[in-house]
Amino acid sequence: MSASAIDLAIVGGGLAGGLTALPKGDALLGSFEAKRWTGGNEVRFPRHKRRLSADYRSLDSRDFDAGLRRCLPQSALHLNARVTALAPDKVTLADGRSIAARRILDCRDAAPSPHLTGGWQVFLGQHRRMDAPHGVTRPVIMDATVDQIGGYRFLYLLPLSETDLFLEDTYYQDRAELDAPALRERIESYCAERGWQGDLVHEETGLLPVITGGDFDAHREALEQPGIALAGARGGFVHPLTSYTVPIAVRTALAVADAVGGMDGPDLAGFVAARARDHWRSTGYYRLLGKMLFDAAEAARAAGFTVETVGRGGLAPVVASLAGRNLDLMRLCGEARIALDVPAGIAVTDVIVYRVRHLPIAPALAEQMRTGGVVVLHSAELAGHFASECDRLGLDRSSFEPVLIGPRLVPMIGTGWRAVHIAERPEDAALLALAAQVCSKAG
Numbered sequence: 001m002s003a004s005a006i007d008l009a010i011v012g013g014g015l016a017g018g019l020t021a022l023p024k025g026d027a028l029l030g031s032f033e034a035k036r037w038t039g040g041n042e043v044r045f046p047r048h049k050r051r052l053s054a055d056y057r058s059l060d061s062r063d064f065d066a067g068l069r070r071c072l073p074q075s076a077l078h079l080n081a082r083v084t085a086l087a088p089d090k091v092t093l094a095d096g097r098s099i100a101a102r103r104i105l106d107c108r109d110a111a112p113s114p115h116l117t118g119g120w121q122v123f124l125g126q127h128r129r130m131d132a133p134h135g136v137t138r139p140v141i142m143d144a145t146v147d148q149i150g151g152y153r154f155l156y157l158l159p160l161s162e163t164d165l166f167l168e169d170t171y172y173q174d175r176a177e178l179d180a181p182a183l184r185e186r187i188e189s190y191c192a193e194r195g196w197q198g199d200l201v202h203e204e205t206g207l208l209p210v211i212t213g214g215d216f217d218a219h220r221e222a223l224e225q226p227g228i229a230l231a232g233a234r235g236g237f238v239h240p241l242t243s244y245t246v247p248i249a250v251r252t253a254l255a256v257a258d259a260v261g262g263m264d265g266p267d268l269a270g271f272v273a274a275r276a277r278d279h280w281r282s283t284g285y286y287r288l289l290g291k292m293l294f295d296a297a298e299a300a301r302a303a304g305f306t307v308e309t310v311g312r313g314g315l316a317p318v319v320a321s322l323a324g325r326n327l328d329l330m331r332l333c334g335e336a337r338i339a340l341d342v343p344a345g346i347a348v349t350d351v352i353v354y355r356v357r358h359l360p361i362a363p364a365l366a367e368q369m370r371t372g373g374v375v376v377l378h379s380a381e382l383a384g385h386f387a388s389e390c391d392r393l394g395l396d397r398s399s400f401e402p403v404l405i406g407p408r409l410v411p412m413i414g415t416g417w418r419a420v421h422i423a424e425r426p427e428d429a430a431l432l433a434l435a436a437q438v439c440s441k442a443g
Contacts (some may be wrong), residue, residue: 014109021072086104087225089265105231110208116214121209122206128191169183208243229269321342398416
């Protein structure tokens with residue numbers, strides 16, 4: 001055992017452990033050579049694409065490793081040292097050494113848990129140096145115009161220079177399986193279709209959990225040890241849908257730095273556990289989105305149907321994805337419905353299974369609405385009905401902010417409102433996210 005106990009032993013040298021080990025400062029990430037793109041980023045889908053205004057940043061794990069080695073004294077690092085046991089006052093390594101510590105912070109990798117539900121984000125990324133400029137001028141967060149194979153698939157593109165490009169073939173899928181040769185071949189095909197040729201510089205792969213629910217307390221209880229703080233991915237400090245955890249790791253590292261001086265090991269463990277529970281509660285919306293992504297077809301499968309394909313943002317893109325096939329389809333729909341642009345060879349028979357009957361706004365509710373507010377509208381008919389009811393009741397349009405699921409509702413809602421907001425995608429998740437944002441700004 002080491003001669004004297006250190007103040008804090010951090011087990012795990014990944015993002016969470018590494019940031020916590022750094023001296024606290026105003027710019028915790030300032031020691032790393034992160035890349036930054038200004039001028040926005042893009043998302044692409046078969047019939048739609050959008051340019052978003054936000055800047056984008058990326059930190060390569062190799063640059064993170066190099067930055068840690070520069071910032072931390074070599075005596076503080078124990079590299080390639082497998083941990084065999086933890087106790088509240090020491091860390092035991094595979095070579096028999098023990099490191100005495102007044103506090104232990106366990107930031108090791110996430111472990112599969114029987115207490116959590118969800119799926120997987122699987123990816124293979126390649127840094128390629130092209131023989132000629134590739135023409136990608138800004139990050140493409142999702143290029144979902146690619147073939148949908150084995151799950152929800154998209155390509156992620158980061159232009160590192162005029163000729164260097166990072167391409168990542170990503171899948172949201174039910175199984176923790178990665179077929180590296182197949183993904184390499186698909187990236188090669190993607191490049192060939194765009195006339196890109198060049199050399200491979202670097203390759204990386206990942207299998208990341210997407211958490212949609214479960215018993216978080218049971219998950220932590222199965223991993224926690226008395227008197228030892230459990231943080232990082234193992235402790236649940238992850239983004240349940242994207243696994244983009246840098247902001248989460250920064251907040252946790254700063255909180256630990258503020259608290260650790262006045263706490264012993266058990267106190268620190270309780271402090272971190274409380275933050276983990278708060279984080280779980282605050283990310284419930286993202287678990288709901290993941291549940292919609294992974295479980296939407298389960299009811300159909302449970303009823304004995306074969307799920308041919310699962311779409312996003314309405315029926316139109318699903319039907320478009322079936323182009324080139326000869327199919328007879330039945331659409332279960334409402335009496336009021338939008339017309340579909342059906343590809344050649346596909347016949348669609350509409351079967352009406354419901355009718356929407358619009359009701360007048362009750363007098364008591366109308367009185368509450370006279371102060372205005374934010375209104376979420378899911379269909380063009382509903383938008384028209386709401387506008388008519390406002391006029392009938394003498395409600396001031398300029399006191400309301402309608403939040404619309406898509407631009408096709410704009411003609412029906414009309415004009416005169418304080419502001420009109422349109423969801424980025426015609427999906428419930430995007431609509432609700434925008435509504436929450438508008439409500440937070442409205443106070």
